[in-house]
Amino acid sequence: MHQIRLVRNILLGIKNLLLHKLRSLLTVLGVVFGVGSVIAMLSVGEGASREALEQIRKLGSNNIILTAVKLAEDEAASAGHVRVGIYGLRYEDVLRIRETMSAVTRTVPVKHIRKRGRLGERSLELRIVGTTPDWFGVVERNVAVGRILSEHDLDQRAAVCVLTEYGARRLLATEHTVGESIRIGGNYFKIIGIVQSEQVSGAIQTPDLEVDAYIPLNVAREFYGDMIVRRTAGSRERELVELHQILVQVGSDEQVEPIAAALKAMLERFHKKKDYRMSVPLALRRAAEQTKRTFNIVLGSIAGISLLVGGIGIMNIMLASVTERTREIGIRRAIGAKRRQIIGQFLVETVVLSSVGGVIGVGIGLLFPWLIRRFAGMPTVVPGYSIALSLGISVGVGLIFGLYPAIRAAKLDPIVALRHE
Secondary structure (H helix, E strand, C coil), rough: CCHHHHHHHHHHHHHHHHHHHHHHHHHHHHHHHHHHHHHHHHHHHHHHHHHHHHHHHHHHCCEEEECCCHHHHHHHHHHHHHHCCCCCCCCCHHHHHHHHCCCCCEEEEEEEEEEEEEEEEEEEEEEEECCCHHHHHHCCCCCCCCCCCCCCHHCCCCCEEEEHHHHHHHCCCCCCCCCCCCEEEEEEEEEEEEEECCCCCCHHHHHHHHCCEEEEHHHHHHCCEEEEEEEECCCCEEECCCCCCEEEEECHHHHHHHCCCCCCCCHHHCCCCCCCCEEEEHHHHHHHHHHHHHHHHHHHHHHHHHHHHHHHHHHHHHHHHHHCCCCHHHHHHHCCCHHHHHHHHHHHHHHHHHHHHHHHHHHHHHHHHHHHHHHCCCCCCCHHHHHHHHHHHHHHHHHHHHHHHHHHHHHCCCCHHCCCC
């Protein structure tokens, strides 16, 4: 019985709304754009935050990255052949970490050298990465061809290298990949493998670049040494840097922050100047997640204002409807309609208005992110909760803003309403 009455009220509500098509359409537009803006804004915020979190994930949430930093006084000292600029991380730092911190599973020393690589007639400016096989356990990248560095290469001081896919394409072109010999600086290396690189632009930078060539650390020291000489027009700069990076991998996320604090204390003790920088991806991830929550709240609040405006429009049209239908309400009350039935009838009409607007708004909300992704190139992700939230809010707006006009209609005196012209 109640279901039949509800269906009848819905059909009657739709009929009453269709009597004023333009007015109903204009009222629905407020809800349409409110719902559409909620979904579109949340999708843009979700896309941006997921991209940032994905970039941080590539760094490894259980990794700590120590990077050598050249201070301003070192730059001034190394200029004009005054003296050699000495800064950065040391081999002793690696030994201290390995010996004193049991929670650390991998400690990867890294040396960077810029040299030009040549293969036949082709050449490319490469960043030589002297490291150990543990690099590929901390910076996990897919192996396209061949293999990565091994402990045997390190023990045998083998002149081998692993190229990135970008570098291989630029240098090898139509040549075979694994087994070719490449000249880097004044030394020849055998290419044993090619890996994919995932360079990240912006403030977050992964340890690898797309122009990397990975060689054993002891071979890098033997061939190129620790002294870096840069020749520019009319001057020559010399720098003594043992290690440019140390990658520290911790056993679990819970141990990252205590280990980071211990590393900071150790480096402050043995480095007279702060010629290093510490990056903790876990802290970056937490900050990004907090930013994401704040961003979503701000965007959702702004879009919610549109829904509020739409709700006011619904209240306005329903108050006008009560005034227009005063005589109809009086007749229904006179023949026995109860107040709750009058309230129910008007609430059904407001919910129909807001629900129709919500459904259309969802369609527009799904279209906007596609257009943004298609023409602006920005990443967008439509979270499922945004659709449910928007529809729920639109129905709630209809109920809340339709309640007052419905109660006002139900409270009309039947006799006064029948006299109304």
